[in-house]
Each structure stands twice: as C-alpha cells, then as structure tokens.
Amino acid sequence: MLAVGLDVGSTTTKVVILDASGTMCGYTVLDTGGYFEARARAALDQALQQAGCSRDEIEWMVATGYGRLRGPEAD
Helix, strand or coil, X not given: CEEEEEEECCXXXXXXXXXXXXXXXXXXXXXXXXXXXXHHHHHHHHHHHHHCCCHHHEXXXXXXXXXXXXXXXXX
C-alpha cells in the first residue's frame, strides 16, 4: 500500500510517496513549465521508479496546488 501526495504548482511539481508504515520511499521535484498534466505524470513516474513501485500499488493519492485538477486522478 502506498500513499501519494502530489503538489502541482505554477512553477514546480512535487511528489512524495509513503509506504504502509508512513516512511517516505520516493519523492521528486520538477519544474512545471506550464505543462501541468505532463509534469505531474512525469513527477509521479520518477517518484515511483525511485521507490521501486508501480501505479498499481497506490492505495490513495491527494493532489494540491494550482494544477491539482490537471494531473493524474487523485482521491
């Protein structure tokens, strides 16, 4: 089980991934550059790769920020 926090801001997009124990197992920060959806997906993919996990393992995801409605679907 993974929990994902996604912040899609006007200048940077940030992702943090927590495992079932609440330990951070992956994160990334990318420049948004006006490409909200593409950068949100890229940031999520990079953080998942860093964590050694896949999207199928995400239990829930919360999104915040200026572009929160333009990234991967959040709970």
